[in-house]
Amino acid sequence: MHAHDADNQRTDQAAGLRQQRNQRPVKVITVTGGKGGVGKTNISANLAVSLSMLGRRVMLLDADLGLANIDVMFGLQPHHNLADVVNGERSLQEVIVNGPAGVMIVPGASGISDMANLTPAHHAGIVNAFSELTVDLDTLLVDTAAGIGDGVLRFAEAAHEVLVVVCDEPTSITDAYAIIKVLSSERGVSRFRVVTNMTRQGGDGSGLFEKLLRVTDRFLDVSLDHAGSIPFDDRVWRAVQLQTPFVTAFPTSLAAGALKKLAHRADKWELPKTARGNIEFFVERLLSGAGQAESEVA
Numbered sequence: 001m002h003a004h005d006a007d008n009q010r011t012d013q014a015a016g017l018r019q020q021r022n023q024r025p026v027k028v029i030t031v032t033g034g035k036g037g038v039g040k041t042n043i044s045a046n047l048a049v050s051l052s053m054l055g056r057r058v059m060l061l062d063a064d065l066g067l068a069n070i071d072v073m074f075g076l077q078p079h080h081n082l083a084d085v086v087n088g089e090r091s092l093q094e095v096i097v098n099g100p101a102g103v104m105i106v107p108g109a110s111g112i113s114d115m116a117n118l119t120p121a122h123h124a125g126i127v128n129a130f131s132e133l134t135v136d137l138d139t140l141l142v143d144t145a146a147g148i149g150d151g152v153l154r155f156a157e158a159a160h161e162v163l164v165v166v167c168d169e170p171t172s173i174t175d176a177y178a179i180i181k182v183l184s185s186e187r188g189v190s191r192f193r194v195v196t197n198m199t200r201q202g203g204d205g206s207g208l209f210e211k212l213l214r215v216t217d218r219f220l221d222v223s224l225d226h227a228g229s230i231p232f233d234d235r236v237w238r239a240v241q242l243q244t245p246f247v248t249a250f251p252t253s254l255a256a257g258a259l260k261k262l263a264h265r266a267d268k269w270e271l272p273k274t275a276r277g278n279i280e281f282f283v284e285r286l287l288s289g290a291g292q293a294e295s296e297v298a
């Protein structure tokens with residue numbers, strides 16, 4: 001081997017390492033649904049654990065201010081949360097809590113959903129926090145609050161994939177429609193993955209998916225993909241009581257089987273070829289709120 005070949009090889013290796021550390025694309029999936037109580041937190045938490053069990057490095061960001069927070073679901077008692085990161089008092093590394101199956105959890109903070117009111121200093125704090133993150137990630141899952149507040153919309157528009165959780169109740173269908181509508185008309189999101197949840201008696205959720213599809217097809221220019229269906233299963237509720245994910249507490253349950261199927265699918269979702277998929281890019285998009293600025297001008 002010539003000396004310069006070895007040099008080239010070293011340069012390639014260094015470039016490869018840089019590639020792995022900084023440019024490694026992180027798939028960002030935001031879980032939303034409009035309505036509260038449809039299963040967003042249960043699905044994001046168990047999807048995170050399932051993806052982790054498939055060997056992915058997964059971070060779960062709690063952007064929900066509701067009562068059923070991720071840390072409560074997993075029986076964790078975090079000392080710090082995202083608010084400390086935003087205020088520049090802690091690094092992201094310091095607030096991350098180790099969850100089941102090695103999922104890295106960023107505990108939620110009241111105020112963070114109010115992204116529009118963060119000061120430039122807060123923005124800088126968040127960007128720095130994510131840039132300094134030394135762990136390699138494959139997937140970032142974001143669990144959002146109910147409703148269509150600005151924070152929820154920002155987390156959705158900044159993600160690669162928006163997972164809309166819907167169950168077979170008129171209010172859930174209406175709310176799912178509402179969030180799809182506002183994301184498509186004001187935030188430029190045109191592609192959605194739908195998870196039908198709490199389906200009954202062996203139903204595969206296709207009827208419910210069709211219901212939602214009929215209204216979106218009629219009134220909106222969006223594409224919907226039926227990503228999966230989770231049956232109503234008492235063990236979901238029991239796992240919540242036990243403060244453990246149902247995929248590990250009751251691995252043979254119907255809900256766990258369905259969730260694992262969803263995880264296999266989600267794992268195969270490809271990032272856009274052009275994606276500057278790294279975490280900093282997500283954070284930049286999260287904070288820039290481009291869609292919001294445009295709609296304010298209009």
Ligand SMILES: Nc1ncnc2c1ncn2[C@@H]1O[C@H](COP(=O)(O)OP(=O)(O)O)[C@@H](O)[C@H]1O
Pocket residue numbers: 033035036037038039040041042043066068197198199230231232233234236237238240255
């Ligand atoms: N597939 C399911 N089968 C049975 N109960 C479910 C299922 N999915 C969610 N639940 C229950 O619904 C309630 C709300 O779920 P949660 O994930 O907190 O909803 P959200 O985050 O949308 O408010 C919880 O009590 C949970 O146990």
Ligand SMILES: [Mg+2]
Pocket residue numbers: 040041042064066068144145
């Ligand atoms: Mg929730």
